[in-house]
Amino acid sequence: MTDKLTYGMVGGGPGAFIGGVHRAAIRLNDEADLVSWADVIPEGARAKAGAEMGLAPDRVYGSFEEMALAEGARADKIDWVDIVTPNRFHYPAAKLFLEQGINVVCEKPLCFTAEEGRDLKRVAAGHGCLFCVTYTYTGHVMAREARQLIRNGAIGDIRMVMGEYPQDWLLDTLETITEGNRPWRADPALSGRGAAVADLGTHIENWVGYVTGLKIDKLACHLDVFGQGGVLDNNVEALIKFKGGATGMYWTSQVAIGFDNALKIRVFGEKGTIEFVQEENNYLKVSLRGKPPQIYSRGAGYLTPEAAKYARVPTGHPEGLTEAFANIYTDFAAAVRDKKAGKAVNEDDYGYPTIQQGIDGVEFFNKCVDSHEAGAAWVALDEE
Template sequence: MGMIGGGRDAFIGSIHRLAANMDGLIELSCGALSSNPEIALLSAKDLFLPESRSYINYEKMIVAEAALPSDIKIDFITIVTPNFAHFAPAMMALEYGFNVVIEKPMTFSLEEAKQLQQKVIETGLILCLTYTYSGYPMVKQAKAMLNQGKLGKIRKVWVEYPQGWLSTLSEKEGNVQAAWRTDPSKSGKSSVMGDIGTHAAHLAEYITGSKITDVCAELNTIVEGRAMDDDGAVLLKFDNGSKGVLMASQVAAGEENALKIRIYGEKGGIEWLQHEPNTLVVKWFNEPTQILRAGSNYAYLSSFATHNCRTPGGHPEGYIEAFANIYRNFALTLNCSLDGRKPTPEMLDFPTVEDGIRGMAFIDTVVASSKSEKKWTTFNL
């Protein structure tokens, strides 16, 4: 693995490394870890990268690594830069024959996303997108249960994502993470929908297996002086006829990262909260609620859930393990691809360029709806 971005002071880069390290399948071999060449090299040193594979920018890294012998050459490149700096390195990496992992949202604009999709199709390479929350075993369990019709016909989706970290104008007080996320030139069309709304929308589509067809959105800039939206709510229609509500806020003061989804069908409902990710609450009409737990009650868990558990029930796995599940499934699929084997459905269960492009279209559609006086705006891809 080579990494672009993720140097000192970055947040998500270190998570990617923890996740990639975990299962002993992936080794960080090279990096262009910052747009500042000096920081790039210092960061590489922090991570014990050899000087010869510590690069001052991604262009040099891709060119140099592509020229290495195949037994040394990296198999894929991970891109963990801010949103505006995903597209160029991703395109170049694919052109030079590298598979790619990208932090979400996939690109800065829907147009870029479409070009990237085209390139993936052309090259036949794998693009993995780290919609982290779909890596949790109990999210996969929920998807499997809905897919098997356990809840009957799906009727209603409620997904919410309250965060509070942007409750003050911290982007003006030196918070680097806040600064680029609230800068329209770096973040994209929407801060709240790009940063967290896409996670929520992906989770809803992933678990239900349905697609959003229409939205009615309202976006707000709640903190005075902020250059972008930081809060929003969206009414949803899905292609299976169900309805939904998506709520996302970066200014829900006092909240951490409380992504939660509830889905109701004819026979019951599921509830999953990211803060307690090893628990899936299954509510039944006229029957007692059941608590399904990762690593326990194996007879009740789908192979898609158990494949993504490392520990027995009661030994909690968390965010890094969910992230690592995406990396592991990507790596297992890649290994199959390299060896000419056929990956299992469980291995193939990671987000790809198709999910990325829907995320970008979701942002576009929500922003358009928010500006519209019409109630409903069609989700266009």
């Protein structure tokens, strides 16, 4: 067994959603140990949680600033930091860790503005740091299979993409929101100028870009704010025109009754169609023109090697969210190890979502809001 890597975490304290999933995913790979952590919860609860996570008391911090400076000064620096706070803190926290020469894994959306994202990219490059943005759903084996099938020309040139991502979790919360009691996702100060469009819309945008390689040329978007407590969008419709002529329609919602986490993407090519449904991510539907539709099964021997290598258990034993995260960490840890070994690392070669994908997401949701504010006008995306 090669030496274990070490990592730290910002956010993800008791009761938080995604930090624990990151930790479980990293444990699944058994390649890295958590050694330091910062959260803003009260000191007593923080000390208790830190001890439960097996951390040395002097590596449990009350702020990311304190953690970045203390960890950056150590000879045994962490191999990376995971940033799993509400969106507002991604940019300042990531920047500070990069400035200490520490690689970053950051939750999406990367930050509030594309300029902040480009700044992070510059700082990462300046300090020779790696940067992963955890767009989870590209970690699923069947997302990797879809990507490889498209790269192999299975469905031909792409004509249209339909993406939808409805949820209904916000409905009950909306009715109880008061000023001062607003979930951070519905609070512009913590979420940014987009809610559903940034939280969910960027998952569609990222999955489509990652799997198809298509780049958005321009978009037209309408945002709804349903419910009395809402100040940010909770229902989004966008028309997309890709470079090269393909078109798309994206819909996402936090108030669609009966839907849990129903990300579904259909990619229509000249020769066939690929359909990915996140809640049934162990399968992929592939329809080739003139032939009966086929259901590919994760773990089966006929998958492409590029996807098959990520499957952990045989077909019929479902994998899910944690495994998707773990696959992203498999890719990222490989890049970290190569960098430590002094090899030249081109992050695009490893398979994890890079900082450029994070910037693309931020650009996407800001242009959606710009378009909405201009009466759903067509808005061109900025060149990189």
